[in-house]
Amino acid sequence: MSVMSSELASRRPDAAEEGDRRALQLLVVDDDASQRTLISLAAKQAGHAVTVVASCAEAIREIGHKRFDCVTLDLMLEDGDGTEVLKAIADSRFAGSVIVISGMDAARRIAARLYARSLGIDLQSLPKPVDLAALRIFLANLGKTALGLPVVHTWGGVAAESVAAKHRS
Template sequence: MMRSLVINPDPMTAKLVRFVLNEAGHEVVLATSAAEALREIGRHDFDAVILELDLPDRDGTELCQELRHRLYTGPFIFLTKRGQTADKLRAFAHGADDVIVDPVDPAELVARVEAIVHRYQCIDYQALGTVLKVGDAELAISDLTFRAPGREPVLLTPTELRLLECLMRNPGITMGRETLLERTWGYDLIEDSNRVEVYIRRLRKKIERHPDMPEYLHTVRGVGYVFRLPVRTTRLVPSNYRQNHHRSHPRIDGAEGLSS
């Protein structure tokens, strides 16, 4: 049975969400504040956390970060009355897997929660040693880390892992936003296309040396995103260059060396 933690200061909304999920066969624990949520997360294992952006004692996005520090590894789903694009982007930037604007059709709520939880459960965390390699880049599925030469391993969230895995399993192939939505989150909603952009930015901040000049995650304007290996530029110099040529004539010596 799927168990969800619903965090909402409005008792009517919280009870309605519990009723809808109970009818779908889910177990639900309610919390009205961040403090209550932190107590409950220590008592139970949850498959999903469904929360409001506005909580009486803490912003919902801050609570996401705190729960991650408490080693909660499941999805965060915001169910909020704040439906502005800026609010959605802020939630995604702080780790949200989905943002659902309330009121919402009960069937859609259940479908979206189950789709996201299913995606998390499909990750084989116990497949120790499972590493996806593309050139010099490695994605360790078992411990959610990305590795590249000369850098420390980077810890990813489960959603970041799924998105990056999708791109790395198709190196050099441009993946459309709708395809990435479906493969990462489990559904295809055109109005949620900004979610992919937000997560790509998050991944670039983590895995790229210079996020504004990415080596791995490239944008194909109007189409989507592609994972490519960095272009390594190497200057070819003949082994006898220093012995046979003088440094004061680099252009002439270089031409002779390359033609020999």
């Protein structure tokens, strides 16, 4: 373990101590090495277990052999289209969430969301380069939902629901 990763591990409270989350099983599908690294590091620092693949074929193989809570998916991969992975996800009766993280334009991400919906898949999307704060919030909320707890969006330590409630009054 590197000095930096051991420092991060010592600063992060153990998930069991926190009592309000569990480690998610996350599959990162992206052929861009820097994006794979950013996404997987953010997820690992949040205490999640991460499997990383760079192609449609690898993603489809992993989905067929292992259960995941969440898949982050690039739409444009070297060996095919991310929609092939969406089809494999649907065929595997995947019950988790999918986050499309793609450099494709908004229209293409919307088309992927509609396709995923037609397959019964819950899909969110983020543009590339990935906004790590948005990804961390999504994963934190997904971890809460996995435990049956209410979703609480936070930004900079401020609970968004309490701020919104004040403005509604």
